[in-house]
Amino acid sequence: xxxxxxxxxxxxxxxxxxxxxxxxxxxxxxxxxxxxxxxxxxxxxxxxxxxxxxxxxxxxxxxxxxxxxxxxxxxxxxxxxxxxxxxxxxxxxxxxxxxxxxxxxxxxxxxxxxxxxxxxxxxxxxxxxxxxxxxxxxxxxxxxxxxxxxxxxxxxxxxxxxxxxxxxxxxxxxxxxxxxxxxxxxxxxxxxxxxxxxxxxxxxxxxxxxxxxxxxxxxxxxxxxxxxxxxxxxxxxxxxxxxxxxxxxxxxxxxxxxxxxxxxxxxxxxxxxxxxxxxxxxxxxxxxxxxxxxxxxxxxxxxxxxxxxxxxxxxxxxxxxxxxxxxxxxxxxxxxxxxxxxxxxxxxxxxx
Amino acid sequence: xxxxxxxxxxxxxxxxxxxxxxxxxxxxxxxxxxxxxxxxxxxxxxxxxxxxxxxxxxxxxxxxxxxxxxxxxxxxxxxxxxxxxxxxxxxxxxxxxxxxxxxxxxxxxxxxxxxxxxxxxxxxxxxxxxxxxxxxxxxxxxxxxxxxxxxxxxxxxxxxxxxxxxxxxxxxxxxxxxxxxxxxxxxxxxxxxxxxxxxxxxxxxxxxxxxxxxxxxxxxxxxxxxxxxxxxxxxxxxxxxxxxxxxxxxxxxxxxxxxxxxxxxxxxxxxxxxxxxxxxxxxxxxxxxxxxxxxxxxxxxxxxxxxxxxxxxxxxxxxxxxxxxxxxxxxxxxxxxxxxxxxxxxxxxxxxxxxxxxxxxxxxxxxxxxxxxxxxxxxxxxxxxxxxxxxxxxxxxxxxxxxxxxxxxxxxxxxxxxxxxxxxxxxxxxxxxxxxxxxxxxxxxxxxxxxxxxxxxxxxxxxxxxxxxxxxxxxxx
Numbered sequence: 001x002x003x004x005x006x007x008x009x010x011x012x013x014x015x016x017x018x019x020x021x022x023x024x025x026x027x028x029x030x031x032x033x034x035x036x037x038x039x040x041x042x043x044x045x046x047x048x049x050x051x052x053x054x055x056x057x058x059x060x061x062x063x064x065x066x067x068x069x070x071x072x073x074x075x076x077x078x079x080x081x082x083x084x085x086x087x088x089x090x091x092x093x094x095x096x097x098x099x100x101x102x103x104x105x106x107x108x109x110x111x112x113x114x115x116x117x118x119x120x121x122x123x124x125x126x127x128x129x130x131x132x133x134x135x136x137x138x139x140x141x142x143x144x145x146x147x148x149x150x151x152x153x154x155x156x157x158x159x160x161x162x163x164x165x166x167x168x169x170x171x172x173x174x175x176x177x178x179x180x181x182x183x184x185x186x187x188x189x190x191x192x193x194x195x196x197x198x199x200x201x202x203x204x205x206x207x208x209x210x211x212x213x214x215x216x217x218x219x220x221x222x223x224x225x226x227x228x229x230x231x232x233x234x235x236x237x238x239x240x241x242x243x244x245x246x247x248x249x250x251x252x253x254x255x256x257x258x259x260x261x262x263x264x265x266x267x268x269x270x271x272x273x274x275x276x277x278x279x280x281x282x283x284x285x286x287x288x289x290x291x292x293x294x295x296x297x298x299x300x301x302x303x304x305x306x307x308x309x310x311x312x313x314x315x316x317x318x319x320x321x322x323x324x325x326x327x328x329x330x331x332x333x334x335x336x337x338x339x340x341x342x343x344x345x346x347x348x349x350x351x352x
Numbered sequence: 353x354x355x356x357x358x359x360x361x362x363x364x365x366x367x368x369x370x371x372x373x374x375x376x377x378x379x380x381x382x383x384x385x386x387x388x389x390x391x392x393x394x395x396x397x398x399x400x401x402x403x404x405x406x407x408x409x410x411x412x413x414x415x416x417x418x419x420x421x422x423x424x425x426x427x428x429x430x431x432x433x434x435x436x437x438x439x440x441x442x443x444x445x446x447x448x449x450x451x452x453x454x455x456x457x458x459x460x461x462x463x464x465x466x467x468x469x470x471x472x473x474x475x476x477x478x479x480x481x482x483x484x485x486x487x488x489x490x491x492x493x494x495x496x497x498x499x500x501x502x503x504x505x506x507x508x509x510x511x512x513x514x515x516x517x518x519x520x521x522x523x524x525x526x527x528x529x530x531x532x533x534x535x536x537x538x539x540x541x542x543x544x545x546x547x548x549x550x551x552x553x554x555x556x557x558x559x560x561x562x563x564x565x566x567x568x569x570x571x572x573x574x575x576x577x578x579x580x581x582x583x584x585x586x587x588x589x590x591x592x593x594x595x596x597x598x599x600x601x602x603x604x605x606x607x608x609x610x611x612x613x614x615x616x617x618x619x620x621x622x623x624x625x626x627x628x629x630x631x632x633x634x635x636x637x638x639x640x641x642x643x644x645x646x647x648x649x650x651x652x653x654x655x656x657x658x659x660x661x662x663x664x665x666x667x668x669x670x671x672x673x674x675x676x677x678x679x680x681x682x683x684x685x686x687x688x689x690x691x692x693x694x695x696x697x698x699x700x701x702x703x704x705x706x707x708x709x710x711x712x713x714x715x716x717x718x719x720x721x722x723x724x725x726x727x728x729x730x731x732x733x734x735x736x737x738x739x740x741x742x743x744x745x746x747x748x749x750x751x752x753x754x755x756x757x758x759x760x761x762x763x764x765x766x767x768x769x770x771x772x773x774x775x776x777x778x779x780x781x782x783x784x785x786x787x788x789x790x791x792x793x794x795x796x797x798x799x800x801x802x803x804x805x806x807x808x809x810x811x812x813x814x815x816x817x818x819x820x821x822x823x824x825x826x827x828x829x
Contacts, residue, residue, distance in 0.1 A: 029459070029489045029660040029673070037660060038672040045679040053661060053673045056424060056464035081422065112399055112422065336516075336529050 004179040009147040009169065010035035012180045013103060014043065016148030017075055020155035021186040022101070023049030024074040026063040028056060030082045031115040032171040033105035037077070057082040061089030061102070068098035069207045071195025073155050077103035079171075080121055081112060083129075090164055091130030094224070095209025099158035101151065102136070103167045105174040108332030116332025117171035119254060122309035125168050126283040133221055135228050136166045137235055138282040140253045144178035150280070152183055157235065159190065161227055168282060170305065172255040172334070237280035238289050242268065246275025248344070249293060251314050252303040253279050260303050262337040267344065274344075282310065290317040297322055301347075303340055304328045353716050359387045363415070370413035371405040375744025377734030377751065378402045378484045380708040382455070385482060386416070388718035391451045394433055395419070398426035398460035401490050423460050427468040427481055430454040434477045451722050452479035457734075458664035459489040462691050473698035473727045480721045480728045483691065486736035488671050489660040544580050545631045557581045583625060629790070632743050659739045663689040666759075668800075668807055669791045671739070676794045682803045683794060687810065695729040696765050702728040704764035704773075708735075709751035713762055713774050720764070733760045741790025750788050757785040758815045763822065770822040782808040 007015070014036045017025070025044060027037035037053065044051035054060035060076045067074035078086060083104045093100055104125060108118040125138045137157055139150040147169060154165040196205050211217035242264055243249060252260040257278035267274035277293060279286050294300065300322055302311045308326050315324055327343045329335045365386035372379045378401055386393070393416045397403040403420050406413040421429035430452050440446045454472075456465050461483040469481055516529045542557060557580050661674040667687045670676045674684035695703050702724040706714040714732065721728035733754055735747040742750055754760035756776040763772050786792040786804065795804050819826055 027673070028464075029658070031658075034658070034660060034672070038675075041673040042675050042677065045677065051673070055462075055466070055663060085424075112420070338529060 002181060002184075004181050006177055007144060007180050008035055008175060008177045009141075009144045009173040010105065010175070011039045012144045013077075013141075013147040013151050013167065013169070013174075014039040015182060016151040017101065017155070018043055018047055018049070019148075019182055019185045020073065020152040021189045022073045022075050022155060023047065024052075024064075024067040024072050025050070026052050026054055026060040026067070026074070026076045028054050028060045028078065028082060030057075030079045032107055032117075032174045033077050033079050033103065035174070036103065036105075057085035058089065061086040061093075064100045064102075065089055065093055065096070065098060068093065068100045069096070069196050071192040071197060073099075073159070073189060075101040075103065075151075075155075077105065079105045079107045079115075080109045080118075083121065083124070087124075087130035090136070091128070091132050091134065092209050093164040094128075094130075094134035094136065095132060096207050097162040097224075098164065098207065099155075099162050100164045101154045101158055101167065102164055103151070103169070106168065106170040108330075114332045115171065117173075117255065117305060117334055118330075118332055119170055119256065119305040120307075120309070120330070121168065122282065122304075122306060125166050126285070126313070134224060135231070135283055136164050137161070137231055137284070138166045138168050139237070140168045140280060140282050141173060142254050142257045142278065142280075144173070144176065144180045146280075147173060148180055148182060155186075159192070161231060162194070163227065163231075168254070170255055232284040235281055236284050236286045236289065238286040239278045239280060240289075240293065241276040241278070243275030243277055243293055245273055245296070246293075247273040247296075247298045248275070248301060248348075249297045249299075250274060250276045250301045250303060251279070251290070251310070252276065253282060253310060256303045256305060256335075259335070259337055260340070263303075263340045263344070266337065266341055272344075272348065279310070282313075285313045285317070287313070287317040290314065294318060294322050299347075299351075300324045301340075301344055302326045302328075303335065305334065306330065353712060353719065356711070359715070362387055365389075365393070365415045366406065367413045367415060371408060372401065373405075373736075373738060373744065375735070375737040375747040376401070376405075377486060377708055377732075377736065377747055378457075379406075380748075381482075381484050381714070381732050381734055384708060384711050384714050385453065385718050388715040389451055389453075389722060390719075391449045391722070393417075394430070394437070394450055394452050396421060396426050396430040396433065396452075396454045398454075398456040398465055399423040400457035400460050401486070402455055402457065402484060424464040425468045426454045426456040426460060426465060427472040430479050430481075431472050431475065431477045434479050438478070452477075453722075454479060454481045456481070456483055457490070458483060458485040458487060458691075459662045461485075462664045462689050463662050466691075466694075469695070469729075470698065473695060473700050473729070475727075477727050478725060480718070480730065483729075483731045484734040485664050485691075485731055486734040486739060487669065487688070488658075488662050488665045488736070488739050490658045490736050490739045543631055545627070545629045580628060583628065631741070631790075632737075664691065666807075667810075668786075668795050668803060670794060671791070681794065681797075681799050683791075690814075692729075692731045695731075698727075699768070700729055700765075701726045701767055702764070704730045705760065705762060706730055706732045707751050707755055707760055707762060708732065709748045710755065710762060710774055717764060717773070720766070739791065741793070742788060746788065753780060753785050753788055756780040757782050758811050759785050761815060761818055763818060770818070772819065772822045772824055775824075782811055 010033055023044070025040040027040065029037060040051040052063060054063060057078055064074050064076045076086065086102065090102060104121055106118050106121050108114040108116050109120050125136070128134050139154055141147045141150045151167055154167055158165045194205055196207060199205065211220050241261055248267070250260045250264060257276065260276050264274045264276045277290065300314065300318060302308065302314050302324060304310055306328055307330055308328055311324070311326050318324055325347055327335065327340055364383060366379065366382050370379070382402065395414060395416050396419045399422060407418065407420055412418060419429055419433065434452045437446065437450055461469060472479065472481065511532055513532055515532045544557060659671050661671040661684050665671060665674065665684050665688060667685065668683050670683040676683045692703060692705050702721050704717040704721065706717050708714060717730055721730055733751060735751050737744040737747060755762055755774065756778070757780045761772065762774040763770060783804070786795050794800060816826055
């Protein structure tokens with residue numbers, strides 16, 4: 001079946017996970033991602049998988065811990081407040097080196113916030129989120145198609161690195177509908193020799209994140225850091241649009257990148273050489289790509305639905321070479337292309 | 353207990369105008385509880401319908417001190433407030449008597465909040481915990497579809513002609529702003545739910561849909577406009593759910609309120625109509641947006657999703673996460689958790705089960721609980737028209753049916769002593785309970801006959817046990 005299907009982002013993400021061989025989904029209701037759970041409740045039966053609604057987010061993430069230990073492709077999904085509750089479990093997954101996919105369909109915070117789109121969980125996602133020195137690969141889709149594709153990819157990466165992965169979407173992407181084409185289902189998932197599944201005829205496998213002997217935990221951390229270094233060198237993903245000859249480079253991710261594309265088009269119509277860089281992997285962040293692109297750029301403009309979280313990474317990449325400006329909306333506010341245009345145009349005017 | 357006449361003269365502590373649905377059990381329950389209290393109250397509420405609909409910032413419907421907390425910790429938060437009160441009272445800084453009531457829905461009590469509630473019971477805080485049990489994670493904000501506008505999220509009712517509204521341009525795949533060229537009040541109409549594989553839409557009977565017309569072998573098929581009243585379940589293939597008069601030149605936007613997806617000719621999908629159900633009367637509004645393309649603001653608008661099963665959902669009920677299908681024709685496969693009994697096991701001095709249809713019984717129980725020293729608990733059945741799928745005018749009738757069919761017995765446990773506080777004179781057949789709500793509709797099929805028999809037996813067994821605990825003779829009718 002390779003037809004184009006009209007689907008919501010949440011549903012496409014769920015189908016993408018199933019195509020990637022995920023047969024164990026553990027969820028808990030929270031807007032704006034509950035359609036993932038509802039879709040899984042219907043679909044998992046059809047593919048002889050398990051949909052399980054837990055009694056809390058804490059329970060759901062630890063069910064993921066259990067299924068991942070047994071070597072299964074497994075995932076959970078939530079939004080801001082629920083992801084905060086899952087952080088203990090995510091840290092355990094990272095410590096025990098268990099592959100799993102965690103989806104965050106972001107909404108406005110802090111606290112209960114609201115249910116409108118937001119990108120305010122960037123720090124939490126890219127800096128680890130829970131306790132300890134660890135990272136997840138964080139992938140940020142910007143279309144319904146990518147909701148499916150990046151989730152599909154996340155399962156492969158999770159197994160490749162034995163590390164939890166995060167899909168960082170937002171309420172716009174979760175709720176909107178677009179045409180989507182799915183990849184064929186994965187046939188063979190490589191076996192996992194480290195998994196727990198009966199130790200007859202071999203040494204017992206041990207899954208743990210507790211290391212009490214002196215120096216052993218440090219050694220384990222060094223090993224984890226080597227793994228993160230490999231991810232940094234191999235898993236950077238980004239996309240650029242009209243960026244080659246750009247004087248003005250907009251940097252945005254997720255739904256804000258979609259919106260910024262319109263801004264770039266409009267600016268180009270007006271004769272401003274604008275371009276867009278869209279990080280797809282937020283961790284590892286495309287520092288080098290940005291460094292390479294900015295040689296001809298006169299200034300950089302970052303757009304986010306937060307008070308400038310990715311902005312810090314952009315500044316790390318750029319240093320003092322090129323001035324970096326920012327526009328963001330908070331707490332569920334969504335900027336319009338016009339709003340961004342006005343901001344940029346007034347900047348251009350003041351600079352001349 | 354004061355008479356209803358006297359009670360009705362008391363100042364209402366939960367004001368009207370809040371956003372709970374018509375026919376929602378929670379607001380009726382809360383008003384009865386607040387009427388029962390004679391002392392000043394401090395209220396906490398877990399995240400849930402009650403909290404969301406009564407305290408939309410910067411408004412509050414509560415004429416009492418009110419604290420909202422996360423989903424799992426209404427009991428913990430109020431423990432803190434109660435402990436502070438006790439300390440201040442000991443220090444002589446407060447001499448008033450203040451009572452504490454924590455509210456939680458069944459999701460926030462049976463599921464994620466159970467640990468916090470258990471903690472309160474064990475530590476012995478002087479507070480009353482009320483669970484308004486609507487038997488699933490429900491869907492609030494039903495009447496307030498949120499539309500994304502230039503100035504942020506607005507309710508559909510707040511949109512005015514000329515407002516700039518976000519739309520999604522399928523050609524460029526961008527978000528675009530378009531001017532709203534008109535808002536039309538369609539009045540309250542019968543609303544139907546049409547379900548296909550991936551979509552579910554609510555619309556009025558004269559809402560046109562683009563339907564595939566097969567013209568037989570060798571002939572080209574074409575698309576025709578049909579209204580819901582002209583369609584049949586099963587054999588119709590709908591192309592697009594669209595509110596248009598069918599003329600190509602005049603493309604009207606869809607009824608934002610009832611849709612959540614995008615439309616573009618390039619990506620039309622054919623899907624069979626699985627189901628058309630009358631879901632009751634609802635107010636309908638129509639927005640018209642300028643421009644040539646199809647715009648769906650709701651496609652990128654979020655509104656609270658709901659009706660997921662909880663551990664309070666009765667066996668056999670259909671929810672979005674315990675759906676009815678070929679593989680599981682009976683809906684939710686596991687019986688509900690008996691939370692009241694779990695709290696009884698904490699040796700709480702007062703535990704009761706109540707129901708808003710029996711207001712004097714409920715009010716008496718609340719007064720008893722508030723006048724009992726120590727942690728008390730009342731579990732109250734709360735009808736939910738949206739989740740239970742019944743007309744909003746039927747809530748109290750259905751609540752009564754829960755008692756007369758034995759599904760929700762009214763009893764209290766005072767220092768370990770059980771007492772049935774109301775015994776229906778005539779027992780109604782269990783089937784009537786199932787027939788009263790759409791969430792059980794599938795159970796009435798021949799296929800599920802055995803399931804229903806088993807469920808009925810379970811209700812009877814539970815009732816027998818309860819009667820034995822209360823030292824009463826088994827039902828004579």
